[in-house]
Amino acid sequence: MIFKKFNIENKKTRDLIPQVATILALLSVIIYFATNAQINMGNRGISFGFGFLNQEASFDITFSMIEYDGSHSYGRAFLVGLLNTILVSVIGIFFATIAGVIVGVSRLSDNYLISKVAEWYVEIFRNIPLILQIFFWYFAALRALPLPENGINFNDISFLTIKGWYVPKFIWTNFNIFLLSIIAAFIAIYFINSYATKQREQFGKQLPTAIISLSTLILVPLITFLFFGVSLTFEYPVLKQLSPTVYTYEGGVSIIPELIALALALSMYTATFIAENVRAGILGVGKGQKEAAASIGLTKNQILKLVVMPQALRIIIPPTTNQYLNLTKNSSLAAAIAYPDIVLVFAGTALMQTGRAIEIISITMLTYLTLSISISIFMNWYNKKMAIKEK
Amino acid sequence: MNIISKPSKENIKSYLPIGITLVFLSLLDVFVNAFFNYNLLGFFPSQISYFSPLVFGFIGLYLIRIEFSGIRSLDILNKNINSNNFNAFLTLLTLFILIKSIPPLLNWFILDANFVGNTKEDCTGDGACWVFIKVWFNRFMYGLYPDAEQWRINTAFLILFSIVGVSFFVSAKLKKYFILFLIFIYPFLGIELISGGGFGLKYVETAAWGGLSLTFIISAFAILFCFPIGVFLALGRRSSLPAIRYISIGFIELWRGVPLITVLFMSAVMFPMFLPDGTFIDKLIRVLIAITLFEAAYMAEVVRGGLQALPKGQYEAAKSLGMGYWRMNVLIILPQALKLVIPGIANTLLALVKDTPLIFVVGLMELAGMIGLAKTNPKWLGMAMEGYVFAGLVFWVICYAMSRYSQNLEKKLSTER
Numbered sequence: 001m002i003f004k005k006f007n008i009e010n011k012k013t014r015d016l017i018p019q020v021a022t023i024l025a026l027l028s029v030i031i032y033f034a035t036n037a038q039i040n041m042g043n044r045g046i047s048f049g050f051g052f053l054n055q056e057a058s059f060d061i062t063f064s065m066i067e068y069d070g071s072h073s074y075g076r077a078f079l080v081g082l083l084n085t086i087l088v089s090v091i092g093i094f095f096a097t098i099a100g101v102i103v104g105v106s107r108l109s110d111n112y113l114i115s116k117v118a119e120w121y122v123e124i125f126r127n128i129p130l131i132l133q134i135f136f137w138y139f140a141a142l143r144a145l146p147l148p149e150n151g152i153n154f155n156d157i158s159f160l161t162i163k164g165w166y167v168p169k170f171i172w173t174n175f176n177i178f179l180l181s182i183i184a185a186f187i188a189i190y191f192i193n194s195y196a197t198k199q200r201e202q203f204g205k206q207l208p209t210a211i212i213s214l215s216t217l218i219l220v221p222l223i224t225f226l227f228f229g230v231s232l233t234f235e236y237p238v239l240k241q242l243s244p245t246v247y248t249y250e251g252g253v254s255i256i257p258e259l260i261a262l263a264l265a266l267s268m269y270t271a272t273f274i275a276e277n278v279r280a281g282i283l284g285v286g287k288g289q290k291e292a293a294a295s296i297g298l299t300k301n302q303i304l305k306l307v308v309m310p311q312a313l314r315i316i317i318p319p320t321t322n323q324y325l326n327l328t329k330n331s332s333l334a335a336a337i338a339y340p341d342i343v344l345v346f347a348g349t350a351l352m353q354t355g356r357a358i359e360i361i362s363i364t365m366l367t368y369l370t371l372s373i374s375i376s377i378f379m380n381w382y383n384k385k386m387a388i389k390e391k
Numbered sequence: 392m393n394i395i396s397k398p399s400k401e402n403i404k405s406y407l408p409i410g411i412t413l414v415f416l417s418l419l420d421v422f423v424n425a426f427f428n429y430n431l432l433g434f435f436p437s438q439i440s441y442f443s444p445l446v447f448g449f450i451g452l453y454l455i456r457i458e459f460s461g462i463r464s465l466d467i468l469n470k471n472i473n474s475n476n477f478n479a480f481l482t483l484l485t486l487f488i489l490i491k492s493i494p495p496l497l498n499w500f501i502l503d504a505n506f507v508g509n510t511k512e513d514c515t516g517d518g519a520c521w522v523f524i525k526v527w528f529n530r531f532m533y534g535l536y537p538d539a540e541q542w543r544i545n546t547a548f549l550i551l552f553s554i555v556g557v558s559f560f561v562s563a564k565l566k567k568y569f570i571l572f573l574i575f576i577y578p579f580l581g582i583e584l585i586s587g588g589g590f591g592l593k594y595v596e597t598a599a600w601g602g603l604s605l606t607f608i609i610s611a612f613a614i615l616f617c618f619p620i621g622v623f624l625a626l627g628r629r630s631s632l633p634a635i636r637y638i639s640i641g642f643i644e645l646w647r648g649v650p651l652i653t654v655l656f657m658s659a660v661m662f663p664m665f666l667p668d669g670t671f672i673d674k675l676i677r678v679l680i681a682i683t684l685f686e687a688a689y690m691a692e693v694v695r696g697g698l699q700a701l702p703k704g705q706y707e708a709a710k711s712l713g714m715g716y717w718r719m720n721v722l723i724i725l726p727q728a729l730k731l732v733i734p735g736i737a738n739t740l741l742a743l744v745k746d747t748p749l750i751f752v753v754g755l756m757e758l759a760g761m762i763g764l765a766k767t768n769p770k771w772l773g774m775a776m777e778g779y780v781f782a783g784l785v786f787w788v789i790c791y792a793m794s795r796y797s798q799n800l801e802k803k804l805s806t807e808r
Contacts, residue, residue, distance in 0.1 A: 019634035026638060033665040040664050111478045112471035113485045127790035128783045129745040132759055136783065139766070140776035329650035335752065347656050357660040365649045365657070372648035 037358060044355070050363075052354050053078070059349050061340045063256050074350050081345035082367065088262050088341065089328040095267035096327060097320075100274025107279050118275070126272040131333050133269055138261035138337045145257075148239065149247040159237060163248070165255040166237035174230045178221060181228075185220040189213045258339035262331065270327045274320055281316035282308070314386050321379050325372055332368075342367060398457045406454045407465075413451030417444035418486065425491045445483055452479040511771055523774040524781050527765045531758055531781075534601015540593060544604045547581045551611075578615060581608075597675040598755075603785065606747045606757040609679060613743055616683040618736075621690025626720060628691065629698055639691075646688035651746055654681045659753040678750050686743045693735035697728030730804050737797030741790055758782050 041048060053075040060070055064080045065087060106118035125133070143162065146152065151161035158167040172178065196207040224230045237252030285308050293307040334341040335348060342364060351360045398406045420431045421444050432440040452473050460466060472482040503518030506525070514520035524531070533541050554577070558569040585608070588594040600608070627639030646654070658681035659674070666672065701724060709719040729736070748759040756764060762778035765771060 015632055019632050022638060023634055036667050037664050040668055043668060109478075109481075110471075110474060111481055114478075114481050117485055123791065124787065127741075127745075127787050127794065129748050129759070129786050131748045131751075132779060132783050132786060135759065135763070135775075136779040140779050143775065332650040332652045333749070335652060343650075343652055343656070347653060351660065357664055361653065361657050361661045365653050368650060368653065369645065369648040373644065376644075 041358075046355065048358065050359055052356055052359070055354075057350065057353075059353065061345055062338075063259065063340050074346075074354070077350060078342070078346050078363070081340060081342035084339070084345075085328070085331055085334075085341040085343075088259060088266070088331050088334065088339065089324075091259075091263045092266035092270065092327050092331065093324050095263065096270040096274055096323070099267060099271035100320075101278055103271060104275035104278025105282070107275065108282060122272045122275055125268050130265060130269045130330055131336060133265040134261055134333055134337055137264050138257065142257045142261055147247070148249060151239075151249075157234075157236060158252075159239075159249060161249075162257070163254070164257050165260060166249045166252050167255060168234040168236050169251065169253045171233045171235055172230070173232075174224075174228065177224050177228045178230045181221045181224045181230075182217075185217050188216050188220070192216070256339075258334070258337050261337060262334050262339050266327055266330060269330075270323055273323045273326075277316050277319045277323070278312075281312040281314075284315045285311045317386075318379060318383060321375060325375050328371060329368060398454055400457060400460060403457055403460055406457065407460075410451045410454030413447045413454065415451075417446075417448035417451065417483070418490070420444045420447075421487050421490050425494050444487065445480075448483045449476075449479060452483070511774075519777050519780070520774060521777065523765070523771055523777050527761075527771075530602060530765065531761050532602045533604055534756060534761060535599040536595060536601065536604075537593075537599070540587070540595060543584050543587070543592065547584045548604070548607065551577065551581065574615065578612065597673050600675065601756045602761050603758045605750075605755065606744070609675075609682065609747050609750065609757070610740075610744045612679055613682045613686055614740055616679075617687040617690050617739075617743070620683065620687035621739075622694050622725065624687060624691035625694035625698060628695055643688045643691050646685050647692070651682070651685050651749055652752055654685050655749060655752050657681065674753055675755065678753055678755060682743070682746065682750075686739060686746075689739050689742070690736070693732050693739055694728065696735060697730075697732035698724065700731050701728050733801050733804060734797060737793065737800075741793050741797075744790060744793070745786070758785060 038048075054073050056070070057072055057074045057077045058070045059077070061068055061077065061080050063084065065083045066076075066080060068076060068080050103118045103121055106114050107122070109115045109118070145160060145162040148159070148161045148163055151159040151166075153159055158165065160166075192212055193209055196209045199205045199207060225232075235251045237249040237254075239247060240250045241247055289307055289311065290303055293303040298306065331341060332343045335344040338344060347360055347364045351357060354360070398410075423429050423431050430440060432443050434440075435443060453476070455465065456469055456473055456479070457465065458469075460469075473479050499518045501518070503516040504521055505514040505516050505518070506521050507513065508522045509526060511520070511523070513522050529538070529541075533544060536544065551573075554569055554573060558566050558573075561569065583589060584592070585600070586595060586597065624639050624643055627635050628643060630636050630639070655678060658677040662677055663672075705723060705727065706719070709723040714722070747757055750757060751760040751763070759779075759782050762775075762782050766773075766775045766778050
């Protein structure tokens with residue numbers, strides 16, 4: 001009876017064999033690696049565990065957004081690196097999006113010169129390895145900047161020097177109220193827009209939503225300045241002589257050249273890919289759509305807002321999110337120019353000091369993995385929501 | 392009244408010469424300013440003379456914007472760069488920036504640059520010091536590979552390129568054997584030739600390999616291995632067997648979710664921990680495995696796109712002919728699916744080539760790494776600009792050629808569907 005069940009002609013059995021074989025092979029590889037790792041770690045006198053995260057790190061980080069010095073723990077150093085990664089990614093994504101949209105739209109311009117310049121921008125920056133671009137900006141271009149004493153002066157407000165870019169520091173009072181007011185403004189805009197949509201769909205009335213939204217966004221935070229005691233002053237960087245030949249700036253915020261080079265290279269490189277997405281998205285909206293919209297009497301702006309953009313965005317957004325993710329992962333190249341991101345701080349310095357290769361590399365990879373997977377889950381949800389429901 | 396009327400065919404005789412003169416004047420002003428550093432309109436106050444080319448050019452372009460002028464070249468010009476005020480403004484701005492940026496670039500690259508000499512002291516001009524590239528050229532190409540043995544790398548690549556070159560001109564039947572030779576025999580031959588150790592060739596350790604040739608070696612091997620692995624992973628991800636499907640998904644998403652640099656770190660510091668004590672795998676091989684697995688995951692997703700795009704009828708037709716899983720995939724599905732995703736495959740291979748400089752994190756130095764080494768040489772400090780511009784140009788030529796080739800291939804293979 002049992003023998004009959006395991007007949008090779010049986011489809012179920014036939015399907016089972018390769019699966020069991022694969023799982024067994026995978027398991028044996030994992031067990032082999034794990035036993036080796038255990039033996040190796042035993043030889044070096046270290047045991048697997050994450051307790052080291054609480055130990056004192058005793059190394060300094062050149063650039064940190066939260067309070068940090070050598071007396072803080074490895075866990076704190078990890079957080080500093082993670083925040084720096086997020087910082088450079090956000091800056092890069094911001095500028096890459098702006099540049100990408102401009103270049104992408106320019107490529108479709110009916111002006112021959114503009115479209116050619118945009119095309120060559122894409123061809124040049126897409127085909128040079130990102131790491132070379134980072135090296136170029138950091139080791140060649142930014143090194144050509146002047147010393148602090150003759151830094152490039154922007155109206156005495158900010159200074160660009162070889163040691164970084166010194167910008168004014170914002171000093172807020174009651175910043176929380178200001179932040180809340182901005183959030184309130186956005187909520188208000190959301191309700192205004194949904195009200196306007198309802199009005200349009202039910203009564204065919206057009207409300208000037210763009211102007212109303214913009215004025216809400218400006219007016220609400222402005223009111224907090226007048227009535228709720230929010231105020232903003234600036235602390236400007238000032239040149240100071242340390243020794244007869246060494247100068248530096250005091251006050252303000254210093255943006256380190258590593259951050260500038262990295263953000264510049266990341267955004268210029270990623271912008272080429274975003275530009276191609278934008279171009280494909282706009283081209284992907286059929287001509288018939290525009291003509292149909294025009295023939296039912298929509299104005300040029302309405303066609304763009306109600307017909308072209310919703311369809312183009314559906315094509316543009318998924319690959320562009322992918323590019324954002326790529327940018328975030330590419331920011332790990334920071335290690336090449338010593339920008340203290342998570343790879344340099346954690347997988348570099350901390351690993352050298354503790355020798356805990358397995359734990360640290362796993363944490364680093366898991367951090368990126370969490371980021372990627374959460375974004376792709378979000379994207380799947382978004383795609384499902386935005387998919388055209390065909391009848 | 393006539394003088395301010397809209398430019399049209401009636402007043403073409405008076406408007407066209409004035410317009411052309413104004414545009415010419417504005418371009419000439421910028422040109423003279425950029426090339427000879429002389430301000431033609433300097434007699435104006437500085438605020439005016441700064442913007443005068445723009446104003447002149449703008450008025451000039453407005454005057455020659457004549458619809459249906461009857462002059463063919465003028466119509467083409469108007470349509471392409473001068474269709475409305477905004478376009479005219481953009482055109483002028485682009486032209487000015489282009490003209491302005493030519494002299495400094497020309498000076499740096501050629502006119503003020505130094506080409507002769509053997510040391511840094513021979514570079515006296517303000518421009519680029521191409522002597523640096525000339526002196527280090529050998530290192531940039533071959534890394535620390537011994538000079539006397541470099542003919543071996545040359546021979547290996549010569550064989551590769553000549554086989555690839557010849558295979559374009561032979562018949563399809565012979566081509567098959569050429570490809571089989573390239574995939575199954577050539578890699579061993581090439582590695583034997585470059586690393587040595589047998590046939591009376593001196594052994595050269597992989598730490599000495601480097602420069603552009605290392606970029607090619609790594610790219611070639613990674614391409615060779617990542618493609619079949621990628622295809623298998625793609626098939627696995629679409630398999631009906633749950634265990635194989637989930638393992639494939641997990642494998643693909645694991646590699647796609649992390650940056651290559653952490654994978655290389657892993658191969659350098661974490662992987663040796665997983666091996667029995669005392670075993671040592673060469674650094675280059677570890678890096679090759681890491682890059683191959685990493686790119687294979689991306690390749691798998693590209694191939695999966697092709698598999699999904701195939702109509703279901705193809706699968707059903709193959710099955711109804713009584714084909715098994717492997718015969719169906721090899722003979723019917725994959726040839727069509729792969730053809731669909733040639734651009735994607737080419738992009739992945741392009742990304743692979745662009746990723747090779749990252750091997751600096753494990754201490755291997757290809758072109759970018761060698762430049763990093765050369766620019767920190769005490770005798771050649773301050774040569775970063777020349778080095779990276781050179782490396783950028785080299786990589787750009789390679790990648791641009793690849794992307795162009797893939798575009799051509801796509802056009803050639805595209806079939807009506």
